Amino acid sequence: MTLTSVDDAFIARLRDLVGPRGIRPVEARYLEEPRGTWSGIGGVVVAPADVGEVSAVMAAAFDAGVPVLPYGGGTGLVGAQIMPDGPAPLILSMERMTAIRKVDPIENVAVVEAGVILEDLHKAAEAQGRLYPLSLAAKGTARIGGVLGTNAGGVNVLRYGNARDLCLGIEAVMPDGRILNGLTRLRKDNTGYDLRNLMIGSEGTLGVITAAALKLSPIPAGQGVAMAVVPSPAAALDLLSLARERVGEAVSAFELMAGESLRFLEEKLPQIRRPFDPAPDWMVLIELGLPAGLDPEETLGTIFEEAFERELVSDALMAQSLSQAHEFWEVREQIPEANRLIGSVSSHDISLPLSNLPGFIDQASAMIADMGPYRINCFGHLGDGNLHYNVFPPQGGDLAEWRAKGKGVKQAIHDLVHQMAGSVSAEHGIGRLKVDDLERYGDPVKLEVMRSIKAAIDPKGIMNPGAVLRA
Structure with a gap:
């Protein structure tokens, strides 16, 4: 079906359904996404007050064949929250439904x-x-x-x-x-x-x-947070295994960070307190959430004592207060912002079987080195196999010039991920950014079933056209 742009008559109909408070100006924030890859278009922003108003708005859009773009906080990293082209959509914001x-x-x-x-x-x-x-x-x-x-x-x-x-x-x-x-x-x-x-x-x-x-x-009765220097990603995995053997599911988080993460923070966000100087090649951030009766510092100390003996760790810092624990987490959470300020050639949200992670990091690093003098910032949720493997220009390099080579870098990384039984979209979704990747790497039967489901539930194709599946 051919979709129809929002027009004045349709907006007037919406105003009758949601009242003046439900119609919002199409501000720039609704048309932007964090990485600046696209800018969107919008015919009207509607902010319903309740599910009844959402229902009425959706029925009107369905009758008119107007595309609908559901909008949350706008923080997605694959472009699902904007439409860069096509008929001007109804942007359906949930900002008033906050109960x-x-x-x-x-x-x-x-x-x-x-x-x-x-x-x-x-x-x-x-x-x-x-x-x-x-x-x-x-x-x-x-x-x-x-x-x-x-x-x-x-x-x-x-x-x-x-x-x-x-x-x-x-x-x-x-x-x-x-x-x-x-x-x-x-x-x-x-x-x-x-x-x-x-x-x-x-x-x-x-x-x-x-x-x-x-x-x-x-809420866990006790929380322990520590940063440790590890010799390699393989050692980090062994440390994770050791920690889980000792405390089981009390390991709440286990994050891997390359030394480039600290160097990027030093370059762009120097106010962030860095735990190690100079930056080691690899670090992990570990958090334990323990039941009553277990002392976090003592438990972490026991784990690290064995880790030092097995040469899995060469240095470790245990948070001595809640504020220091926040400082450790601030390091991890500000890495994406430092990356954004540096400007990547190609960013990758990938996952692999845990046993394949060290081999992937080694092979990918060698492959990228053969392609040029790139900087690589590899970090992520090692415990669940999710890496953010991001590639950057050499220091002082012209970002636009290097970004022109980004498509080749992305395909090389994603091809390797696919060969190693991984996923090219671990936690960010497909959106508009990875529609080609889904078609390239996705199982054909899965894609056929997905298209059948889409056609059955959304026969007019009004829901976020162009996201996930090609419109």
Whole structure:
């Protein structure tokens, strides 16, 4: 079906449905994305107050054949939140739907609307002595609808899982305006196809998530955070294995960082306190969340004592206070911002089987070195196999000149990931950035089924056209 741009008559119809407060100016923030790869277009921004208004707006768009772009916090890194071309869309913002409907410490459940900011959910859970464990660098801006729409990961996937693993039920509005009432708080519910998991990770291409029931956890009684120098990624994996053998699932996070991370911070964000100087080749950040009765410092000390004996670690710093733990995490969380300020040739959000990670890092580094004098900043969530393997120009090199070679760098990296049984999209999604990659590396049967699902649920193709699947 041919889609139709938003026009004045359609906007007037929307105003009747949501009132003047529901119509927002098309500001620049709705048309930009963090990496500046694209700029978007927009015919109107609508901010409904509740699921009933979302339903009415979606029904109107479906009738008119107007494309709809669901919009959360705008923090996505693959371009799913903007449309760079095509008919001017209706940008459907969740910014007014910010109610935290329920936080239940007995059920360990929070029921929240899609516009709730992630950090606000953290605070609401903590006020009840509970933890919503999904955490991102963009937690102060990212909204729950977008977190679920992209199946976001973050730093605690090792212990708690992705956004999908932390969701019990959803309320969503389908392309024709019908409301999917799936806001269950049940842990077991085998009543047919799991439409919740179909909507999660669909990046706004199948409907609009308006609310969710989310899993909470008790706050660990003790927290231990440390930074350690390791001789190699292989040693880091051995250290992870050692830690899990000693404390099991109490390992909440395990992050790998190359020395380039600290050098980039020194160059662009010198106010960030760096734990090691000079920067070692490889470091890890480990966080333990322990039950009552286990002392974090003593537990980490026991792990590191054995790690030193096995030559898995050459230096280690254990946080002596909550503020020092925050300083360690600030180092990790500011790496993406330092990368942005440097300017990458090509960035890669990839995952591999854990046993393949050291070999990938070695092979990829040798391959990139053969392609030119690039700088590589490799960091990420080692515990769940997710690396951010980013390639940068040599120091002093012209970014535009080197970026012209970025397509070849990206394909070489992604080809290697695919050969080593990995994924070229670990936690950021497909969006618009990786549509070609999905077609290149995706299983043909999977793609055929995905297109069939899209056609069945969104027969007019109004939902985020061009994201995930080619329009």
